[in-house]
Amino acid sequence: MHADSEIRAAHELAKAFTLVVRNRRRAALNGWLEQAEASELAGFRPLAATLRRDQGSVEATLHSEWSNGQTEGQITRLTCSKRQMYGRVSFGLLRQRVLREAG
Secondary structure: OHHHHHHHHHHHHHHHHHHHHHOOOHHHHHHHHHHHHHOOOOOHHHHHHHHHHOHHHHHHHHHOOOOOHHHHHHHHHHHHHHHHOOOOOOHHHHHHHHHHHHO
16 A cells, blocks of 8 residues: 555656646746655655756746747767767768758
8 A cells, every 4th residue: 555655756756747838837847856855755866956956047948939849859869870880981981871861
């Protein structure tokens, strides 16, 4: 029975954090951090500590409508191409492949 209550508490904290991020509720971030820090769930305390350390950046992210998701996606795509071609090609061939994929 104890495991059920822990799972329920973890689900509620995760759901609350999802709402904070998706709805960009900067004001609710502090309350969520306090709940996570006070919880007995080991996974949430380190997360809260990390977010607290960089709280200014987290709040700026919640405030801004801009995202670097597109840039990160392109970097991931390039990294995957490089890994597929590791040890077999020169930079010139990698460049041609990337340009061909983009076109």
